[in-house]
Amino acid sequence: MLIFNSPSNPSGAAYSRAELKALAAVLLRHPDVLVLSDDMYEHIVYDGFEFTTMAEVEPALYERVLTMNGVSKAYAMTGWRIGYAGGPTRIVKTMAKLQSQTTSNPCSISQAAAVAALNGPQDFIAKRARAFQERRDLVVRLLNEAEGISCPLPDGAFYVYPSIAGLIGKSTPDGKRIETDLDFSTYLLEQESVAAVHGEAFGLSPHFRVSYATSSDILREACTRIQRACASLR
Structure with a gap:
């Protein structure tokens, strides 16, 4: 099974229709591979990005795609712990059977x-996406002004995933050497009380995630504190 998340956590990267089509072409050559499509951030996209799904761009994959979504992100209902899925009947029935015997319902x-969220007014979603885009632009600009940080511009979600390759090998004011992104994230927390997630937790270093x-x-x-922390490294 290919587990596919677009727009993604932690980077905010999103796949275009053309990129999905190219990926689908590979999957068509491997009929035993199923697809789990995580569409959780479908409504949080920027700069006119067009959200599309694997089953949409390649109907021949329809019976192999299991789509999952939820109300946590677009509807700001994280604490309600609710999601949903759609896909081949045999898979969904098995999922229901497994869940009923483990976590109940x-x-x-x-x-x-x-x-109520899914059937109610949807106009606020676009307004929230615009607000997120303004925050994205602010954070990307300020992080790119920090010494040693390179922050790409994400297409969706509400995370940035900057590289700190320019800071590896430097030392903190008290002499601790920054060897990894975990070292850097720990330094931010201890020095400036800024909480971020180190890239190693997501399998890609040397980066860190900021929501x-x-x-x-x-x-x-927070970004001002990160700039100050970076400037203090030697």
Whole structure:
């Protein structure tokens, strides 16, 4: 099974229709490979990016694609712990059987709330996406102004995943050497009280993840502290 997340966590990268089509062409040559499509961030995209799915761009894969989604991100309902999936009947029935014997079922209140979110007014989603885009632009600009950090511009989600390759090998004011992205994330936490996730946790170093799902004022303050921390390295 190919597990596919676009737009993605942790980088915010998203696959275009053309890229999905090229990937689908490879999958067509391997009929035993199923696809798990994680569409959780489908509504949080920027700069006119067109969200598409694997089954949409290549209908021949329809019976091999299991799509998962939820209300945590687009509808800001993380605490309700509710998601949903659609796919081949044999797979979905087996999923239901497994869940009923392990975690039981999601509570009825969360189910009702999710239905209300999905069937209710949707106009706020675009407004929230515009707000996220402004925060993305702010964070990318400020992080790229930090010494030794290179931050690409993501197409979706609400994360940035900058490289700190330019900081590896430097030392903190108290003489600790920055050997890894974990060292850097620990330094940010201890030196400036800024919480970030080190890239090794996602399998790609030397990077770190910053979420911009908070206010612009908090993000501006956090990025200022990151700039200060970077400037203090020698």
